[in-house]
Amino acid sequence: xxxxxxxxxxxxxxxxxxxxxxxxxxxxxxxxxxxxxxxxxxxxxxxxxxxxxxxxxxxxxxxxxxxxxxxxxxxxxxxxxxxxxxxxxxxxxxxxxxxxxxxxxxxxxxxxxxxxxxxxxxxxxxxxxxxxxxxxxxxxxxxxxxxxxxxxxxxxxxxxxxxxxxxxxxxxxxxxxxxxxxxxxxxxxxxxxxxxxxxxxxxxxxxxxxxxxxxxxxxxxxxxxxxxxxxxxxxxxxxxxxxxxxxxxxxxxxxxxxxxxxxxxxxxxxxxxxxxxxxxxxxxxxxxxxxxxxxxxxxxxxxxxxxxxxxxxxxxxxxxxxxxxxxxxxxxxxxxxxxxxxxxxxxxxxxxxxxxxxxxxxxxxxxxxxxxxxxxxxxxxxxxxxxxxxxxxxxxxxxxxxxxxxxxxxxxxxxxxxxxxxxxxxxxxxxxxxxxxxxxxxxxxxxxxxxxxxxxxxxxxxxxxxxxxxxxxxxxxxxxxxxxxxxxxxxxxxxxxxxxxxxxxxxxxxxxxxxxxxxx
Amino acid sequence: xxxxxxxxxxxxxxxxxxxxxxxxxxxxxxxxxxxxxxxxxxxxxxxxxxxxxxxxxxxxxxxxxxxxxxxxxxxxxxxxxxxxxxxxxxxxxxxxxxxxxxxxxxxxxxxxxxxxxxxxxxxxxxxxxxxxxxxxxxxxxxxxxxxxxxxxxxxxxxxxxxxxxxxxxxxxxxxxxxxxxxxxxxxxxxxxxxxxxxxxxxxxxxxxxxxxxxxxxxxxxxxxxxxxxxxxxxxxxxxxxxxxxxxxxxxxxxxxxxxxxxxxxxxxxxxxxxxxxxxxxxxxxxxxxxxxxxxxxxxxxxxxxxxxxxxxxxxxxxxxxxxxxxxxxxxxxxxxxxxxxxxxxxxxxxxxxxxxxxxxxxxxxxxxx
Numbered sequence: 001x002x003x004x005x006x007x008x009x010x011x012x013x014x015x016x017x018x019x020x021x022x023x024x025x026x027x028x029x030x031x032x033x034x035x036x037x038x039x040x041x042x043x044x045x046x047x048x049x050x051x052x053x054x055x056x057x058x059x060x061x062x063x064x065x066x067x068x069x070x071x072x073x074x075x076x077x078x079x080x081x082x083x084x085x086x087x088x089x090x091x092x093x094x095x096x097x098x099x100x101x102x103x104x105x106x107x108x109x110x111x112x113x114x115x116x117x118x119x120x121x122x123x124x125x126x127x128x129x130x131x132x133x134x135x136x137x138x139x140x141x142x143x144x145x146x147x148x149x150x151x152x153x154x155x156x157x158x159x160x161x162x163x164x165x166x167x168x169x170x171x172x173x174x175x176x177x178x179x180x181x182x183x184x185x186x187x188x189x190x191x192x193x194x195x196x197x198x199x200x201x202x203x204x205x206x207x208x209x210x211x212x213x214x215x216x217x218x219x220x221x222x223x224x225x226x227x228x229x230x231x232x233x234x235x236x237x238x239x240x241x242x243x244x245x246x247x248x249x250x251x252x253x254x255x256x257x258x259x260x261x262x263x264x265x266x267x268x269x270x271x272x273x274x275x276x277x278x279x280x281x282x283x284x285x286x287x288x289x290x291x292x293x294x295x296x297x298x299x300x301x302x303x304x305x306x307x308x309x310x311x312x313x314x315x316x317x318x319x320x321x322x323x324x325x326x327x328x329x330x331x332x333x334x335x336x337x338x339x340x341x342x343x344x345x346x347x348x349x350x351x352x353x354x355x356x357x358x359x360x361x362x363x364x365x366x367x368x369x370x371x372x373x374x375x376x377x378x379x380x381x382x383x384x385x386x387x388x389x390x391x392x393x394x395x396x397x398x399x400x401x402x403x404x405x406x407x408x409x410x411x412x413x414x415x416x417x418x419x420x421x422x423x424x425x426x427x428x429x430x431x432x433x434x435x436x437x438x439x440x441x442x443x444x445x446x447x448x449x450x451x452x453x454x455x456x457x458x459x460x461x462x463x464x465x466x467x468x469x470x471x472x473x474x475x476x477x478x479x480x481x482x483x484x485x486x487x488x489x490x491x492x493x494x495x496x497x498x499x500x501x502x503x504x505x506x507x508x509x510x511x512x513x514x515x516x517x518x519x520x
Numbered sequence: 521x522x523x524x525x526x527x528x529x530x531x532x533x534x535x536x537x538x539x540x541x542x543x544x545x546x547x548x549x550x551x552x553x554x555x556x557x558x559x560x561x562x563x564x565x566x567x568x569x570x571x572x573x574x575x576x577x578x579x580x581x582x583x584x585x586x587x588x589x590x591x592x593x594x595x596x597x598x599x600x601x602x603x604x605x606x607x608x609x610x611x612x613x614x615x616x617x618x619x620x621x622x623x624x625x626x627x628x629x630x631x632x633x634x635x636x637x638x639x640x641x642x643x644x645x646x647x648x649x650x651x652x653x654x655x656x657x658x659x660x661x662x663x664x665x666x667x668x669x670x671x672x673x674x675x676x677x678x679x680x681x682x683x684x685x686x687x688x689x690x691x692x693x694x695x696x697x698x699x700x701x702x703x704x705x706x707x708x709x710x711x712x713x714x715x716x717x718x719x720x721x722x723x724x725x726x727x728x729x730x731x732x733x734x735x736x737x738x739x740x741x742x743x744x745x746x747x748x749x750x751x752x753x754x755x756x757x758x759x760x761x762x763x764x765x766x767x768x769x770x771x772x773x774x775x776x777x778x779x780x781x782x783x784x785x786x787x788x789x790x791x792x793x794x795x796x797x798x799x800x801x802x803x804x805x806x807x808x809x810x811x812x813x814x815x816x817x818x819x820x821x822x823x824x825x826x827x828x829x830x831x832x833x834x835x836x837x838x839x840x841x842x843x844x845x846x847x848x849x850x851x852x853x854x855x856x857x858x859x860x861x862x863x864x865x866x867x868x869x870x871x872x873x874x875x876x877x878x879x880x881x882x883x884x885x886x887x888x889x
Contacts, residue, residue, distance in 0.1 A: 325773060349775030363773055366766040368833060377763060378774040381756045389754055431774065 022085065024049045024213050025070075025101075025182055030079035032065055039065040040076070041237040045215075047182060052204060052214045054224045054246065057234035058258055058450040063217055066234070067184050070215075071103040072096035097124075102175030106186040110167050110174075112160035117141040119159050120174045144173040148203050164191040165199070172203065183207065184215045189223055190447065193311035193476050194511065201227050219450055221251055222479060233257040259452035267483035268459045270304065271466045277301045278336070280470035281353070281439045283322055286331030291317045292494035295331070299439070299470040304461060306485030306502065307474045308510050314494040315474045316358055319441045322472075323355045324348040335439060349378055354432025356425065358443040358474075364428050365416045372398035372412035375430045401430035405460065422446075422453025429460065439470045446480065458484060478507045490514060580827060583842040586871065590849050598856040607852065609735060615848035616741040617642075617796045617803070621812075621819040622826075622840045623748040624792030629820070629828050630752070630835030631785040632765035633692040637681060637699035638793040638819060642812030644707040645673040645797035650716040650807025653723065663723035670801070671794035677703055678790015682783030696786075700816065707809035716807040727802030737799045744795060749837040761785065765832030822847060825872055846871070 023046040032040040040062050047053045057063050068074040072093040081088045083099055090096050096103075110119045117137045118125075126133045126140070141155035150169045153162075159170060168188060175183045185204075189197050204214055204227055218224060224231065228246040232239060233254065240257050277300040287293040292314035299305045309315040320326045322333050327343030334340070335351040357363035365374055372391075375398040376383065383393045398412040405426040407419070416424060425445060432440055445461065446454045461484055465471050475481045481488060482502050490498040490513045498505070498513050594602035601607065621638050628635045649670040653661050677699060684695040718724065731739055752758040760781050763771040772778045793812075800811050824830055825846070826839030850871060854864040 323773070345772060346775045346777055355773055357773055362767070363769045365770055366763060366833070369762065369766060373759070373762075377770070378776070380759050384756045387755045387757060389756060389759060 023047060023082070024084060026080075026082040027066075027070075028080050028082075030066070030069060030081075031077045032069060032074055033077050039237055040069070042239070043079070043234065043237065044239045044242055045232050046243065047213045047215060048230075049181070049213050050208045050211045051229040052208055052216050052227050054228040054231045055215055055217045055234065056224070056231055056254060056258055058452050061234040061258070062237040063234055064186070065237075067103060067186055067215070067217070070096065070101055070184055072101075097178050097180075100179060100181035101184070102178050102180035102182070103184040104168070104171045104175060104186060104188060106190065110159050110170050113158065115156045115158055116145070116153060116162075116170050116173075117155035119170050120144065120155075120177050122174065124178070140177065141173065144176050145169065147176065147206070148172055149199060149206075165196040168192070168200070169203075176207075180212065182213045182215065184217075186217045187219065188216070189218055189220065194478065194514070195310055197223070219448075219454075220477065221254065221451065222477075225251075235259075255451055258450075268455075268462050270462060270484075270486060271302065273300055273303045273486055277303065277468075280336055281322070281472070282332075282334040282337075283318075284332045284334065286318070286321060286333065287329050288314075288317060288321050288326055289329040292321075292491070295496055297489055297496070297499065299472060301438070301468045301470055302465050303487065304465045304471040304473060304485045306481035306488045307472065307491055308478050308481045308488055308514070309491035310514055311476065313491045313514070315491045316443055318491065319355065319443050319472065319474055322348075323353055323441055325355070349435065349437075352435075352437045353439045353441065354378075354435060354437035355441040356428040356432070356443065356445060358447065360421070360424050360428060360448075365424060367417040368415055370413045371402070371407070371416055371419070371427055374416045374427050375401055375412075375434055377431055379431075379434050397434055398430070401434060404433075405430055406456070420450070420453065421448035422450065422457060425449060425457055426460070429464070433464075438468070439472075440464060441472045441474075443474045444476065445473060446475070446477075478510045482507065482510070580836065580839045580842055582876075583826065583839060583846060586874065587842060587846050587849065590846065590853060590871075594849065594853045594856065598853065601856050602853065607856075609738070611845070611848050611852045612738045612741070613735050613803075614851060615844045616735075616737040617799050617812075618815055618818045618822065618848075619741040619841065619844040620744045620792050620796045620799065621815055622822045622844050623744050623837065624789035625816075625819040625823045626748065626826075626828055626835050626837055626840045627752065627761055628692075628785050628789045629823055629830060630765045630832060631761045631782060632768060632832030633685065633782065633785060634696065634820070635678075635681065635786060635789045636693065636696040636816050637677065637703060638789055638796075639812035639815035639817075640700045640703035640707070641674055641677040641790055641793040642797045642800060642815060643809050644677065644703040644710075645670040645794045646801050646807040646811045647707040647711045647716065647809055648673045648807075649797065649801060650718050651710060653718050653720045654716050661720055661723075663720060663726045666718075666720065666723050666801070667726075667798050670797040671791060674790045674792070674794020674797060675787050676790065678787040678793070679783065681790065682786030685786060686779040686782040704809060711807070711809050713809065718801055718805055718807065724802065724805060727798060737803060740795065740799055744792065745837060745841050752835060752837055757781075757784075762833060762835070765829075765835070767833070818847065821868075821872060825876065 025045070025047040027043060027045040030040050030043040030045075031038070043062065043066055045053075045055075045066070055063050055066070065074060069076050069090065072090040072095050075091050081090060088095075088099055090099075111122065114122070117134070117140075120141045121137050126137045138155040142151065145151055145153050145155070148169050150166070153166065153169070159167060162170065168191065172183070188200055192200060204216070208214060216224070216228060224246060231241070231244040231246055231249060231254070233241040233244070235258060244254075279298045280301050281299040283295060283297050286295045295318055297305065307315040307318065317326060321328050324333075324340065324343055324345045324347060332339050333342075333348075335348075335353060338351065340351055341347050361367060366377065372395045373380070376394040379397075380389060380394060381387075383390045383397070395412050399410075401407070402410050402412060407423050407426045407430070416427060419427065429440070442461070446457055449457060461471060461473070473481060473484050475484075482505070485502045488498070488500065488502045488505060488510070489496050490510055492514050498510075591602075621642070625635060625638065649666045652669050653666050681692075681696050681699050684690045685692050688695075727736060729736060752761065760771070760776055763774070763776055764778050764781050764785075768778050796812070796815075801807055804811070822843035823835075823840050824843075826836055826841070826843035828835040828839060847868065850868060851864065854861075854867070
């Protein structure tokens with residue numbers, strides 16, 4: 001009996017299990033039906049105390065459903081769950097929490113209007129006779145934050161004022177406040193930049209050394225290499241491999257297990273840029289007060305230029321300013337030699353610049369509109385006769401793009417919401433191709449895109465460049481920037497600190513530049 | 521109620537307007553919570569827009585069922601008094617003014633906004649147009665001048681709303697609330713709180729009477745509805761409205777001029793308020809600062825019950841028309857049965873919830889199929 005009463009008086013660290021290699025959690029043959037679909041069709045998972053167990057799989061493989069079963073949010077239709085050798089019923093979230101399983105969801109589930117301490121103890125407030133014990137909660141919160149390496153955060157600060165990384169720390173503190181023995185982290189690094197990921201890893205290592213097990217979900221294989229102990233791979237709702245040791249499993253094997261096909265090379269080869277290729281995009285001493293300054297670069301037809309840097313370094317803002325979504329305080333943007341008026345998206349689009357924004361769902365797509373209307377969002381007026389829409393023409397051109405970019409399912413009537421991240425990204429690209437854009441700005445093109453589809457996006461970027469477009473890529477994943485781009489610009493603290501061919505610099509050098517720049 | 525009088529009485533020329541003139545629909549006192557319920561219904565609703573049947577009748581099955589049920593009740597309780605051509609015209613005449621306002625409101629709400637000022641703007645436009653007729657040029661004024669005055673005043677007030685909201689970044693609820701109060705006050709100042717009888721015969725002849733046996737104001741409603749349907753579903757303006765309401769940031773980044781379009785939407789709502797003012801002038805034979813009192817709430821109720829998403833991004837003109845007709849039929853059934861307006865308000869609240877719940881169920885079923 002471990003968790004009869006976990007409130008307040010719990011020991012400082014979680015009780016460690018006797019030194020056995022026995023599983024903390026064992027799930028066998030888990031099946032979960034939804035109306036019209038079988039989300040889980042026989043999933044096995046075993047997690048040992050103190051390990052980082054990585055859960056891999058493409059979007060739709062069943063990862064989210066599985067962790068919801070673990071959290072007690074979905075009741076499985078069949079299968080057994082064993083916790084420390086005893087069967088465990090998970091019918092309600094509270095049972096899961098009582099057993100010591102805490103879940104950190106992908107979309108941060110903190111309440112912005114409450115303080116850190118209130119969030120940490122949300123749902124299990126420290127109270128006596130109906131009165132919340134604020135000082136007790138604050139003290140406990142301070143302890144938990146210190147344990148997570150963030151002793152500097154005051155417990156009474158409002159969560160709405162925290163950064164995404166800090167909110168995640170709050171979410172983690174909440175998991176610990178339940179004296180969790182197993183913490184499920186669903187893509188915890190998605191909202192973090194490289195520096196913050198380091199801190200996350202440090203915290204994870206500390207948790208595991210205390211005997212806490214972590215189920216870690218991420219699309220980034222390189223992260224799994226660094227932090228993971230064992231891997232379970234899901235595909236189409238089934239476990240296709242379980243307990244693979246991270247150290248001795250090849251990346252190619254993992255990709256094959258996940259996708260069911262071998263991906264020869266994740267990053268396709270780059271075509272060379274002709275030295276006499278015309279300059280399509282020229283950015284001249286562009287500045288945005290308080291964010292970045294003195295940014296100048298050129299992109300030739302057929303060239304991919306990558307911007308590497310931390311979140312907050314100004315890289316996304318540079319892209320948005322080039323696009324006119326922010327009004328530059330000084331400097332010029334020229335497309336094919338012609339200067340654009342500052343702060344006008346419409347003018348940039350007319351000149352042939354297209355932006356695939358970082359937040360596809362909130363900034364790019366009309367989620368409840370059909371795919372074809374998303375494809376023609378910037379061109380429907382062009383197809384219209386006078387102001388009468390030509391929906392037939394729009395559908396035709398959307399169908400052409402769906403075929404050319406291999407959007408799946410190939411149905412122009414599907415609502416954008418129902419598409420996977422990778423296919424949504426293709427819809428964004430289709431929009432600008434229909435428009436005839438020759439300068440494509442891609443902000444985090446593979447965020448939320450699973451491994452199989454990433455390779456497709458990479459191939460697509462190379463194809464677009466080879467067809468004579470100028471492409472600018474911003475990404476938090478330095479490896480991605482280096483592999484995709486011909487030339488790399490390293491951004492730190494709103495300045496370009498390095499500019500050169502991607503072949504002549506490696507990941508460590510970029511990181512060094514980035515860190516140096518932000519320290520300065 | 522003047523609404524239930526035969527047209528021959530209503531055209532008497534000097535029917536005193538006053539509180540009695542507003543339609544009983546205006547007394548709906550239940551606007552507290554149905555917005556969110558309807559929003560939920562529309563949110564889970566089927567959204568394919570592949571054809572008239574699909575997008576219109578199919579999606580609005582709940583409303584059609586409610587309307588049919590109400591008609592059955594009308595026939596059973598009222599017999600021939602309900603099921604007569606005269607009475608159908610009465611219902612439509614009752615629906616016409618709010619109906620025109622509701623078409624404009626459908627655009628504003630689909631575009632992600634709200635307009636609380638249309639009722640007051642209607643009143644202001646009626647006063648302005650009747651002032652032109654009664655004071656400045658007396659008998660000489662051409663009826664077209666009156667009509668254009670009303671339309672111009674309505675559109676101008678809408679433009680002020682639009683500029684404040686789109687460029688001044690004032691929240692739509694606040695900006696139009698301010699206009700609601702201010703326009704009513706301005707109308708009172710101009711009219712000196714007096715009802716202005718319109719005795720320009722050319723005007724009254726132009727807007728009153730029937731064409732092909734159907735009252736002209738009903739024709740106006742039909743024309744505005746058809747134009748609204750075409751505008752929303754078949755034009756670039758309509759597509760922009762859906763985009764701006766569905767995801768303003770995505771629309772902006774796709775090169776759509778979101779602010780300009782937002783401004784147009786409020787101007788459009790103002791224009792419909794101007795049209796409604798002309799209809800009101802014709803129906804009552806007077807301009808009054810009390811015209812259109814609380815009509816904005818009836819319009820919003822009709823739009824939302826019709827299935828337009830209150831959060832924006834999805835709108836249906838057919839649903840709005842059905843919503844308006846549903847409410848005016850309800851009023852009519854109550855009047856025929858001599859029931860109190862208080863009971864009517866309660867029934868309206870129930871109908872709003874019932875229509876939305878029904879729609880939700882049907883939408884869920886058609887989605888599951």
